[in-house]
Amino acid sequence: MKSEALLQTKIIKFLRHEGRFVIKTQGGTPGTDTGTPDVITIYPDGRFIGLEIKRPDGKGVVSPEQNAVGKQIQRNQGLWYVIDNWEKFEEVWRDVTTLI
Numbered sequence: 001m002k003s004e005a006l007l008q009t010k011i012i013k014f015l016r017h018e019g020r021f022v023i024k025t026q027g028g029t030p031g032t033d034t035g036t037p038d039v040i041t042i043y044p045d046g047r048f049i050g051l052e053i054k055r056p057d058g059k060g061v062v063s064p065e066q067n068a069v070g071k072q073i074q075r076n077q078g079l080w081y082v083i084d085n086w087e088k089f090e091e092v093w094r095d096v097t098t099l100i
């Protein structure tokens with residue numbers, strides 16, 4: 001399994017273990033808009049959280065479509081993050097859980 005997929009699996013497992021509603025999207029497949037975050041979850045206060053997962057070696061590039069979708073989410077009071085390693089995810093999750 002590729003490193004991005006491994007990171008994504010670990011994040012999804014963590015979120016499901018925490019009891020979060022999680023959608024794993026299938027980027028690049030018919031029916032999924034280009035730029036849709038890889039993982040979508042909802043915080044219990046109703047906030048939409050989109051996670052764009054990138055490979056941990058730092059070589060992953062956020063596409064213009066992904067950035068545009070991220071900005072749309074943020075304009076709508078949602079949260080959107082690019083995650084390229086587990087430590088970054090832990091940091092983001094700490095921020096998310098202390099925002100309420």
Ligand SMILES: [Mg+2]
Nearest residue numbers: 038052053054
């Ligand atoms: Mg990705």
